[in-house]
Amino acid sequence: MTMRDDEAAIAVRDLSRSFDRPDPTVRGWQRLVPGWRGYRASVALHPVNFEVARGERVALIGPNGAGKSTTIKLLTGILHPSGGTARVLGQVPWEDRADLAFEIATVFGQKSQLWYHLPPRSTFELLRHVYDLEASVVRRRVADLTERFALGDLLDRPVRTLSLGERMRCELAAALLHAPRLAFLDEPTIGLDVVARQAVRTHVREMNSRDGTTIFLTSHDAADIEQVCERAIVLQAGRIAFDGPVSTLRDRFVRARSIDVRFVDPVSAPGTVPPGTNLVETEPQRWRLEVEGASTAVGPVVAWVIAHGPVADVHVADPPMEEVIAAIYRDTDALDPVANLQANP
Amino acid sequence: MLRFVAYYVGANLDVALAYRAAFAAKVFAFVVSDAMWVAFWWLYFERFPSVEGYGFRQVVIVWAIAATAFGMFGGVAAGATTIATRVARGELDFYLVLPKAPLLHLVVSRMDPGGFGDALFGIVTFAALARPSLEEAAAFTVLAVLATVIITAYIVAVQSLAFWTGRAETIADQALFGLITFATYPERLFGGPVKIVLFTLVPAGFVSYVPVRLVQEWDWTLAGALSTVAVGATLASSAMFRLGLRRYQSGSALSMRG
Structure with missing residues (x-):
């Protein structure tokens, strides 16, 4: 209004x-x-x-x-x-x-x-x-x-x-x-x-x-x-x-959030990952995952990680605003004026 | 308004005096340049005492009025000579976001130190060589101010052409030089169509010839007409600037104030 x-x-x-x-x-x-x-x-x-x-x-x-x-x-x-x-x-x-x-x-x-x-x-x-x-x-x-x-x-x-x-x-x-x-x-x-x-x-x-x-x-x-x-x-x-x-x-423009995990002991790499998740890096005691979009819940992914072994540290991060803005500038298709105005009347 | 202008003149002088030697050199150069012309006329009249009824005193008055008016223009209103450049480069933003009238602000925003040389030369020459009566001195003061107003209005109008033409620096420079040139020669050298030009397109007649006539022989009707021209020219050039502002296209160039 x-x-x-x-x-x-x-x-x-x-x-x-x-x-x-x-x-x-x-x-x-x-x-x-x-x-x-x-x-x-x-x-x-x-x-x-x-x-x-x-x-x-x-x-x-x-x-x-x-x-x-x-x-x-x-x-x-x-x-x-x-x-x-x-x-x-x-x-x-x-x-x-x-x-x-x-x-x-x-x-x-x-x-x-x-x-x-x-x-x-x-x-x-x-x-x-x-x-x-x-x-x-x-x-x-x-x-x-x-x-x-x-x-x-x-x-x-x-x-x-x-x-x-x-x-x-x-x-x-x-x-x-x-x-x-x-x-x-x-x-x-x-x-x-x-x-x-x-x-x-x-x-x-x-x-x-x-x-x-x-x-x-x-x-x-x-x-x-x-x-x-x-x-x-x-x-x-x-x-x-x-x-x-x-x-x-x-x-609106987050493409992926990252999850950094450090295990107490070495763990083996998983065969499959939860839907909407990518395993970007794996080391014996450290994994880095990307959770796609803003809609995918992070909680189940973290629970899935913990199930693989004792966790020393978990860090979930949004992409920096710098990257969000760079994405907006690069990708005109990401911006649908009508959809956005409807989403934010 | 006068306090605003006075403050600006003072601040511009501070800026000019930040480089004292350059300031003094420019003032001196303008005085010498003007003096050489008067010396030329002095030599000329030693040989030919009269040109079309003009003697050395009349030429001194011509030069004194013109130099004083152009000097005051340079000292107070030299910002007018920057309008075309600023329009072309989109640099009027600073003046447009402040509450003072942008044209007034723009006009008083710059000072040409050489103006002090011209004005100094004009006043001293008038006092020393024309040896005026008290009435003539009073008339000279008023007329020099009116001539300054007309010069400023003319330059504002010519420079404002840039709103329509995009670039007007060259024509504006030529207009100023033309005005200076014609304003420093005796009126009687020109006749016919040239004289019409000198009271219209290049208004040297109002800047120099009419004031010279009035200094020598005051006439209320002619003085009133000159004042009307000064007011009319100011209103017309201001209207032209305001109209032009509607076409102004700002720029994104980096800029600092001098």
């Missing part, structure tokens, strides 16, 4: 966008001939529908060119749609862009909003003028953000001297200066090292839990999705191929 569009943080109805792309079959000189257009419409986003509740943490994922950035740019008012409509915090982004900008934050991992040659504090001061904030309010918020993001002396160092991780912490702090109710984060961890990525995820979760900021995130990093978001929308070639909880995403 849908919530009212003005109650949702984001409500998207049949939103679509096409771009004019050069027609590769038209030669350069032909473009000069009147009537020979030389361009054709390329659909970046087919009509899509979804909602995001206030305070929700949603990941928009999909392979390159799936329409993720186009969706974010439509929802922030950067682009006008070719069709359909959207409401973000009750406003139509491309019509009420300036008003909406007071309520949202946008962080593009690949596009810095910090002045390269000046310290972040100068950008904060600029943003004070951009958002018409009182100096005393900004002082308080900068102090708070400095503590939360451990900015310390970073605030007064030229941005060009900061590491990528330090810069991204400053970007996030800058995005929060005006206390937005909704944050669009487009690949916020791109290019960061493991520690910096972890820090960004922690900060984003805190934005949500502490300030109630709705999070709408795109990323190719499985851990961003798994650790930050509770819900995923999968875009495939401009269409929604999946919309549901992140946990369901794993169940």
Whole structure:
């Protein structure tokens, strides 16, 4: 059931966008001939529908060119749609862009909003003028953000001297200066090292839990999705191929779970295995099995293993989210939009 | 709005002064370049005291007005010269997600240090060589601001062609150079169809010729007409930019703010 569009943080109805792309079959000189257009419409986003509740943490994922950035740019008012409509915090982004900008934050991992040659504090001061904030309010918020993001002396160092991780912490702090109710984060961890990525995820979760900021995130990093978001929308070639909880995403696309068994004493290899199970590796004291799909119960398989001899250790593991996402990107057939929408109405 | 612009100018100056020697060198180069032209005219009028009724003082006023206006344009509104490139590369996103008017923000987002050289040259030359009365000095100040507004509107309009043509950097550069060139020659050198062009396609007439006339002989009607042109050009170029934004196709290039 849908919530009212003005109650949702984001409500998207049949939103679509096409771009004019050069027609590769038209030669350069032909473009000069009147009537020979030389361009054709390329659909970046087919009509899509979804909602995001206030305070929700949603990941928009999909392979390159799936329409993720186009969706974010439509929802922030950067682009006008070719069709359909959207409401973000009750406003139509491309019509009420300036008003909406007071309520949202946008962080593009690949596009810095910090002045390269000046310290972040100068950008904060600029943003004070951009958002018409009182100096005393900004002082308080900068102090708070400095503590939360451990900015310390970073605030007064030229941005060009900061590491990528330090810069991204400053970007996030800058995005929060005006206390937005909704944050669009487009690949916020791109290019960061493991520690910096972890820090960004922690900060984003805190934005949500502490300030109630709705999070709408795109990323190719499985851990961003798994650790930050509770819900995923999968875009495939401009269409929604999946919309549901992140946990369901794993169940839906899990091809096999693995069971690692270590026996107390050497055991002989079994002649047959339970249905839906493959024996991948056998050593005298160790077996590795794969249980196909999410529907095959693991319990009977473990019981069957134990029947072969005393067990020292058993480890059942889902495939990492990285593999789930890689499978989604590789296998378009795995994604049946109609079936998924029916499964997750 | 003025505080926002003032803050931006200050911050842009900070950025420019991050490389102090480069900043000083560029200012100096612009002053020398302008001075060489005025020196040329001085030598010329030593030999031929009048050209079509223009003397050395008139040419000084032409140069002073043009240099000051283009200098202020460079110092405050040089971001206008980047519109076509940013449209072509899909780099307007930053301005579109903030609540300030994106055109204003974009226009004041860049500074050309050379503008300080031009403006410095224009003001000093006017004061030192034209030896203006108080009224002339007041008129000069107002007219230089109006000329700056018209230059900015013209450059915004030409650069905004990129929304429709995809690329407009070359034509926009030519338009700016054409405007500078025609704005620094005496009006009376041109007549007939050229003059029509200079009050329409390349509005050097409004940037230089009309202001020069007004500095020398104030006329409220002409000043009102010039102000109307400045306001009209600003509204028209803003509308063109807004219309163009509907066609904007964002990009995914990596970018940093300078």
